Amino acid sequence: MPAISRGEVSYITGAASGIGRALASMLVGQGGLVVIADLNGEAAAGYAAELNEKAGTVVAISVKADTTVWEDQLAGFQQATTAFKRIDYVFANAGIAEHPWLPPFNPETAAERPLVKPDLATASINLTGQLYTASLAFQTFERQDIGPEGFRGKLILTASVFGYFPSRAMPLYAASKAGIINFMRSAAQYYADKHITVNAISPNLVDTPIAPDVLFVPFRERKLLSDLQLVLDQFGKVLGESTLNGQALSISQENVWVHPADTYMLEKNGPACDLISVEIFKLFGDRTN
Template identity: 85%
Template sequence: MPISPGEVSYITGAASGIGRALATSLVNQGGLVIIADLNGEAGSKFAAELNDKAGSVVAISVKTNTTIWEDQLAGFQEAVRTFKRIDYVFANAGIAERPWLPPFDPETAASRPLLKPDLATADINLTGQLYTAALALQTFERQEIGPSGFRGKLILTASVFGYFPSRAMPLYAASKAGIINFMRSTAQYYAGKNITINSVAPNLVDTPIAPEVLFIPFRERKLLSDIQLVLDQFEKLLGESTLNGQALSVKADNAWVHPADTHMLEENLPACDLISVEIFKLFGDKTA
């Protein structure tokens, strides 16, 4: 659904790729955007381009390392100082898989030290998004209902690898699976609080997230996801949309709502429901 003119969007990873395309689309609809990106120079240049085209201040840039809480906090504070509120938060920043362990090779293993794993992919794709989500939800809680009828909306960029395993991308798959289940869980908690939480989960999209050479065989086999179709899924979650707890997914030119796993759910539901009740008691949360 379209946004209302003047609504404010905070987008991490907005200087390139999906984030950049999303920011451009929102400004074209009359929205205001915060470009939060580790590449401060690219973010500032992009914001200036949007402002020049609009003839007014429709975008600001905040240099943000999403894995650093203080960076993200400062970005949100600057956004509220400038635009007074935030209607949409897009937890979008992410990176591709990095080798977390050396390649499996029993012949040389004994001669190598036991190495600390590289968890950068999980740090950015999971922890960084959770920092963004924590700031979004606390910001929404502190502001009144906006023009579209909500305190705010949180949309997390996930991936189909949040549902499907990948032997070459265990940390990427783990982080995206974490985002999907975080989204489904928090969407239940915030239901009825004028806050929605959803995710958009594409398969591979042609963006700067990975080296150019990686995309060549996917182009040849027409396996890349259409970025406009990805943007269309974000659009479904905006404005007066009441969708909540949904994983809108894209593969090439196909889009679908990915269902939650219900295998053995009926048998486990009594314990799952009761643990929520008891945990809320321990945490002093009055949620039923």
């Protein structure tokens, strides 16, 4: 299993709890340095202090950041590069469960209710927030030298199996995760020759604080939760000298797979899709082929 090199730096959003917290512990255990970025600044600071006390030296710093606020994220990256000089891995991990975006469907009462503005919080955090993180990752990597493993940096996004599968109860969650998957695949192609890799880890439901505990009860009873260690193992596959790029590493219970890209009708659409990239690069003044 690939691993980070001692002293390499990882920036992790949503790192004060759940998958992000477990990931930070794993990376410190491999000899890495971590930036614990989280909306809950107190929890982030507490966890960083815990990691430092256990290590007997500074292996972690904390950043309070709302990932939907560009200025928060910019300040966090600046704090990280000031403290550790470079960032080798960025884990765009912060996310939330579905928030109802519209009132429940009820034709009997609809006429009595006003038309309401949708709640897009799920998409804002799970898509826009991760794109802010990604944008800062790429610009940070661009400004630093190639590291000992041959990379300027690696971006790993936390997606979900709902990036491929629809959910009648979670339309915004599914939409945001599908957006992350296609963004990952597209960005991986763009950065493939720039010493930067982009991958996504896509678990099914994992027992974390992302939702009220009552939600997990029937999943525990039917043994339908995905194993956190298997999730961490997939993160591990893209670290260090790994050349994996553009992959959606997926986990559901004990099942692990690389989810394939959709190629239906690609042969017919390929020439137009390729040409539009060439022409848009020209339009944007980008020298990428």
